[in-house]
Amino acid sequence: MADLSSHAVSGGHPVDADKAPWRAKLVPWVFRAPLIFMVMFFAIPMAMTVVFSVFERTMFWMEPGFTLFSYENFFFSARLTNFLSSMKYSLISVVICFVLGFPIAVFVRKSIPQVAQHRVVLLFILPFMVSEIIRVFALRPVLQRNGLVNSTLMELGLIDEPITALLYSHTGVVIGEVLSFLPFIVFSGFLAMEAVPKYIFEVCDDLGVGPWRRFKDVILPLAAPGIFAGSVFIFVNGLGVALLPNILGGAGAVNAGLIATQAITALDFPLAMAVSAIMMATLLSLLWIGHKLFDLTKILTPLS
Amino acid sequence: MNDYDNIWLHRLKWAYLLLVVLTLMTPVIYVMYVSFNANGFGANEYVFTLEWYGLIFSDELLIGALGWTVILALVVTVVAVPMALLSAKYYKAADNKLFPIFLLLSPLFVPPDILGSALLVFFKNLNLVFIWLGDQIGTSLFDSWFRLSFLTATIGLIIYTIPYSFVVILITMGRYRTEQTEAARACGANGWRAFWDIEFPQIRAGVFSACAFTVILVFNEYTRTSLLKGGFDTFTTVLISQMLNTGMSPQSYAMSAMVSFVAIAVIGSIILFTMLRAESLGRIARAKAEPVMS
Numbered sequence: 001m002a003d004l005s006s007h008a009v010s011g012g013h014p015v016d017a018d019k020a021p022w023r024a025k026l027v028p029w030v031f032r033a034p035l036i037f038m039v040m041f042f043a044i045p046m047a048m049t050v051v052f053s054v055f056e057r058t059m060f061w062m063e064p065g066f067t068l069f070s071y072e073n074f075f076f077s078a079r080l081t082n083f084l085s086s087m088k089y090s091l092i093s094v095v096i097c098f099v100l101g102f103p104i105a106v107f108v109r110k111s112i113p114q115v116a117q118h119r120v121v122l123l124f125i126l127p128f129m130v131s132e133i134i135r136v137f138a139l140r141p142v143l144q145r146n147g148l149v150n151s152t153l154m155e156l157g158l159i160d161e162p163i164t165a166l167l168y169s170h171t172g173v174v175i176g177e178v179l180s181f182l183p184f185i186v187f188s189g190f191l192a193m194e195a196v197p198k199y200i201f202e203v204c205d206d207l208g209v210g211p212w213r214r215f216k217d218v219i220l221p222l223a224a225p226g227i228f229a230g231s232v233f234i235f236v237n238g239l240g241v242a243l244l245p246n247i248l249g250g251a252g253a254v255n256a257g258l259i260a261t262q263a264i265t266a267l268d269f270p271l272a273m274a275v276s277a278i279m280m281a282t283l284l285s286l287l288w289i290g291h292k293l294f295d296l297t298k299i300l301t302p303l304s
Numbered sequence: 305m306n307d308y309d310n311i312w313l314h315r316l317k318w319a320y321l322l323l324v325v326l327t328l329m330t331p332v333i334y335v336m337y338v339s340f341n342a343n344g345f346g347a348n349e350y351v352f353t354l355e356w357y358g359l360i361f362s363d364e365l366l367i368g369a370l371g372w373t374v375i376l377a378l379v380v381t382v383v384a385v386p387m388a389l390l391s392a393k394y395y396k397a398a399d400n401k402l403f404p405i406f407l408l409l410s411p412l413f414v415p416p417d418i419l420g421s422a423l424l425v426f427f428k429n430l431n432l433v434f435i436w437l438g439d440q441i442g443t444s445l446f447d448s449w450f451r452l453s454f455l456t457a458t459i460g461l462i463i464y465t466i467p468y469s470f471v472v473i474l475i476t477m478g479r480y481r482t483e484q485t486e487a488a489r490a491c492g493a494n495g496w497r498a499f500w501d502i503e504f505p506q507i508r509a510g511v512f513s514a515c516a517f518t519v520i521l522v523f524n525e526y527t528r529t530s531l532l533k534g535g536f537d538t539f540t541t542v543l544i545s546q547m548l549n550t551g552m553s554p555q556s557y558a559m560s561a562m563v564s565f566v567a568i569a570v571i572g573s574i575i576l577f578t579m580l581r582a583e584s585l586g587r588i589a590r591a592k593a594e595p596v597m598s
Contacts, residue, residue: 027495031390031391031393033387033390034387034388034390034391034408035407038407041423041459041463042463043407045423045425046414049422049425052425052426052429101324103320104320108321111314111317119575119579120321122575123325124328126325126571127329127332129520129568130329130563130564131524131526131540131560131567133524133526133540133544134332134543134564135331135332137544137560138331138335138560139331141331141338141345141552142330148334182324182328232413233413236413236414236415241417256415256417256418257415257417258417260417261531264531272421273421273425275421276418279415279418287413297402300401300405
């Protein structure tokens with residue numbers, strides 16, 4: 001604290017200059033402590049996945065060595081097909097979330113008075129605050145053969161037979177992903193729309209630009225960094241949240257998270273680490289591409 | 305909204321927004337509805353009962369798990385929120401902002417199962433290293449430091465919750481004007497006093513929201529907790545293992561509903577409190593602005 005604020009008090013001596021020198025030296029480290037913690041227990045463990053993934057598998061654990069067996073095990077088996085197909089469905093979820101959620105962010109920024117905007121966005125925190133696992137599990141009685149959706153549709157006379165494709169299928173997983181991650185595209189879209197001043201809408205109206213061109217040529221380029229960050233979040237979580245395919249998916253619905261947790265249950269730790277390393281590589285390259293294309297630091301402007 | 309807009313279109317958009325929120329909440333509301341039914345899910349007859357909730361509170365395993373969950377949530381909050389506050393202060397003053405922000409926000413992007421697995425293997429290896437180090441100097445003092453335990457679960461959950469607290473605190477700090485700290489310092493206050501008496505009261509709302517967020521996130525979390533915990537169970541791990549092993553029982557509906565009620569109550573009271581506070585502050589401001597009539 002002392003060293004941080006003494007930046008601000010330029011010229012004069014810091015008031016508490018007489019305190020013990022060891023204390024003065026300690027204070028800046030207190031502020032760095034959380035970062036050191038994050039490096040030790042987040043950055044290093046994530047980087048170490050690459051190292052552990054080339055270790056030799058033993059009966060119950062692993063031992064230091066160098067083998068690419070885990071990667072072979074991943075890339076030359078059904079796991080790769082499953083991984084790629086989960087990428088496809090994750091991408092579909094991203095598109096659906098964007099189409100359903102982003103207009104809400106635009107609407108809130110454009111048509112709701114500034115003071116009330118945050119409160120409206122708070123509405124989307126409500127579902128997000130209920131445990132994701134419980135929301136996903138709760139989808140079972142909703143989508144089941146005799147569940148809420150089917151019984152409602154049948155009572156309305158819209159269908160004669162229950163729709164069984166809603167659960168234990170790829171459709172079920174996509175529905176689960178959309179319902180779990182939709183709030184995130186609203187939040188990130190809301191932050192992204194900070195980059196689109198309100199007068200833009202009036203300028204577009206005055207120039208007689210239609211809603212589609214306004215969206216394509218003005219809003220999209222300005223809000224791109226935020227939209228991209230939100231989409232990466234949904235995409236990566238669609239690949240990595242094991243419980244979605246585990247609870248809602250059927251045959252063939254396996255994503256990276258499920259491969260990793262199944263490997264851990266089977267005590268194949270190097271394989272689990274290889275999957276984690278592949279996921280981290282996917283995430284970092286997506287973020288890198290996004291940064292090159294849109295300069296992701298722009299999202300942080302409202303924060304600094 | 306401007307005058308050229310169609311009022312009905314505006315209402316339609318509002319209706320869509322509320323419909324989306326309702327759709328997101330439907331599964332939860334449906335579970336709550338089923339949890340009060342004496343006949344359970346799918347029955348033809350609906351009879352209101354609190355029987356299933358009674359079962360939760362007579363189940364010792366669940367009460368024990370509830371205890372662990374509360375302790376875990378409190379410990380993580382007490383450690384993670386001050387850490388987030390320190391990082392936010394550090395970030396504000398830092399010259400190179402990219403590194404801290406990347407480090408503090410990237411846990412958001414790492415899926416739960418991946419973070420959990422990576423930390424699990426890391427801790428198991430760290431534990432082996434510590435045991436080996438202990439053997440070298442002839443002590444068994446380090447043997448259980450990083451065995452999977454309450455500590456490892458706490459570390460995993462701190463990493464998970466720090467980004468949320470950090471962002472919430474940073475946003476409230478955005479409204480604070482640092483000249484006030486400078487003024488306090490110039491008047492002779494030391495760093496701590498300037499923070500505690502001047503800055504903290506202004507960012508208090510953000511810090512409390514961060515606490516509430518952290519408690520709810522820890523309470524709800526399943527994947528990371530279940531991978532990193534040692535020999536204890538939290539509410540969600542018991543619930544999910546029951547659901548995965550025996551399917552949804554009436555009791556598991558009641559448990560899910562209860563967790564949701566707690567979360568909604570906490571966040572609902574925060575929203576209500578903020579709105580009431582804004583209202584009363586507004587009233588005070590209006591009262592002050594009114595001319596004195598005598």
